[in-house]
Amino acid sequence: MADLKGKHYIETQDLTSEELQLLLDTATELKAKFHRGEPTTCLPNQTAFLLFFDKSTRTRNAFEAGMTQLGGHAHFLDADVTQISHGETPQDTGRILGSMGHGICIRHDLVLNEGNHYMREMASAVDVPIINMQCDVDHPTQTLADLMTIREHFGNDLAGKKIAVSWAYAPSYAKPLSVPQGLITLMTRFGMHVSLAHPPGYNLVDRTLQAARQNAAASGGSFEIVDSMDAAFEDADVVYPKSWGVYDLMLARQGLSSPEEIEDNQRACLAKNNDHQDWICDQRRMKLAKSDAVYMHCLPADRGAEVTDEVIDGPQSIVFQEAENRLHTAKAIMA
Ligand code: CP
Secondary structure, eight states: OOOOOOOBBBBGSSSSSSHHHHHHHHHHHHHHHHHHTTEEEEEEOOEEEEEEEEEEEHHHHHHHHHHHTTEEEEEHHHHHGGGGGGGGOHHHHHHHHHHHHSSEEEESSSTTTHHHHHHHHHTOOOOEEEEEEESOOOHHHHHHHHHHHHHHOOOSSOTEEEEEEOOOOSSOOOOOHHHHHHHHHHHHGGGGGEEEEOOOOOOHHHHHHHHHHHHHHTTTOEEEEEOOHHHHHTSSSSSEOOOOOHHHHHHTTTOOOOOHHHHHHHHHHHHHHTTTTTTOOOOOHTSSSSSTTTEOOOOOOBBTTTTTTHHHTTTTOOOHHHHHHHHHHHHHHOO
């Protein structure tokens, strides 16, 4: 029997299949109780610290509302207004917060080679669980909700199902790489055929590509990289087109400190995105997938750029069910 008590949740790769199954079963049970209006107060008087280095709507509220519903309390911490901005180390910050509460949840996702390292540094120094609310490598609370949502549609046996994880155009900001990386590493563990599509230069972190290949070989699934959204969508059961930043520029963010340098990097990322405005999920592309295919996106989506309103508001879209499942999976992880 899997037992996750006290364990960190930093990447889905760190968990066994049995542990992931326990989280999914717990999320399903908590969801049913939520919809029946039954209390789920299994963490009375406990405190979770939510430390954000980036913005959030879904994740923050899933964890805050979730902790309330579990009988505890979540503190929101904006890293910019803590002593982290004066250089306090992750180990010292973790020791302090860990001595005052029961878990530390962190979002630190905008710079390659920073967030995951920060979380693991803190994890090495604390006695309470660290939960990754999105880093530069993985967004494991998002992908667990995605897996739950896909299983609600297609059943628990996903062997042979195809998911298209595609880059899509966005003019708003250079989005982190962690969602596609998390998807290719997690979905390949369940025998799915994972097709990753992106324009040149939008490659993902190498170790996540290697993990996806190894997971696919072990599960009987497959993993391929193609250079067009159309190719990835062909006969897919699930399509998951979303934007992320160009790799070299996301890597170049390391060490940038002045607002001007960060602004210049953002502008350069968006200029590159502009070269690929035809990477949009529209009705024509949806027709390339299976007739019962579902459209997914972690949100927020750039409407009219990543996806047309017709698709995201259409009958194949399950994005709001997917977003609701962020609550149930966040509660399962904390519970
Ligand atoms: N999908 C997701 O993580 O949303 P937020 O950035 O709003 O938390």
